[in-house]
Amino acid sequence: GQSLEQPSEVTAVEGAIVQINCTYQTSGFYGLSWYQQHDGGAPTFLSYNALDGLEETGRFSSFLSRSDSYGYLLLQELQMKDSASYFCAGMNRDDKIIFGKGTRLHILP
Amino acid sequence: NAGVTQTPKFRILKIGQSMTLQCTQDMNHNYMYWYRQDPGMGLKLIYYSVGAGITDKGEVPNGYNVSRSTTEDFPLRLELAAPSQTSVYFCASSPTGGSSYEQYFGPGTRLTVT
Numbered sequence: 001g002q003s004l005e006q007p008s009e010v011t012a013v014e015g016a017i018v019q020i021n022c023t024y025q026t027s028g029f030y031g032l033s034w035y036q037q038h039d040g041g042a043p044t045f046l047s048y049n050a051l052d053g054l055e056e057t058g059r060f061s062s063f064l065s066r067s068d069s070y071g072y073l074l075l076q077e078l079q080m081k082d083s084a085s086y087f088c089a090g091m092n093r094d095d096k097i098i099f100g101k102g103t104r105l106h107i108l109p
Numbered sequence: 110n111a112g113v114t115q116t117p118k119f120r121i122l123k124i125g126q127s128m129t130l131q132c133t134q135d136m137n138h139n140y141m142y143w144y145r146q147d148p149g150m151g152l153k154l155i156y157y158s159v160g161a162g163i164t165d166k167g168e169v170p171n172g173y174n175v176s177r178s179t180t181e182d183f184p185l186r187l188e189l190a191a192p193s194q195t196s197v198y199f200c201a202s203s204p205t206g207g208s209s210y211e212q213y214f215g216p217g218t219r220l221t222v223t
Contacts, residue, residue, distance in 0.1 A: 043201075043212075097142070101149075
């Protein structure tokens with residue numbers, strides 16, 4: 001089967017750094033995406049890793065290791081507005097995207 | 110550009126009723142998707158389309174139908190609504206399904222079946 005596993009919740013302090021992990025059990029996934037979703041809102045795209053390594057976009061970075069079937073999203077200089085759910089998603093070779101169940105990020109002042 | 114628009118925003122259906130969720134995008138994207146999101150869960154793909162006239166099933170297609178007669182529109186049809194179809198439905202589009210993986214989501218339709 002195809003699935004992506006993420007922690008259900010993570011808590012961090014404003015101004016700190018937090019890492020949200022995503023592991024996947026499948027064959028044929030290529031690329032890992034990350035989406036942010038605020039309560040009551042729609043998912044918005046954050047980043048995509050096609051190759052192994054780190055991709056940086058401002059305060060957010062994403063990492064992929066295809067040999068380990070593992071990726072993470074790193075959020076730096078946390079702000080209260082970063083409180084949201086974060087989803088990893090993989091695209092399989094049939095062009096179908098599979099989403100993880102999401103990680104709820106709580107930020108403490 | 111309006112991006113991806115969905116109507117209605119909210120709907121309550123009785124068991125056995127039918128309805129169509131509308132989705133339109135004005136970005137000339139080839140790929141369009143329908144997802145459902147149950148409370149506290151991730152998104153599950155219902156149907157997707159790689160271009161006008163072409164549709165395919167996702168993870169959870171049972172109880173739904175789609176059509177794609179134009180590039181812009183991708184309506185989702187619910188026949189014989191059931192309580193298990195209570196969910197938030199998101200439509201999304203992307204330029205391609207290959208090298209570009211950024212999907213643009215509509216605001217969602219919150220559907221309750223009672």
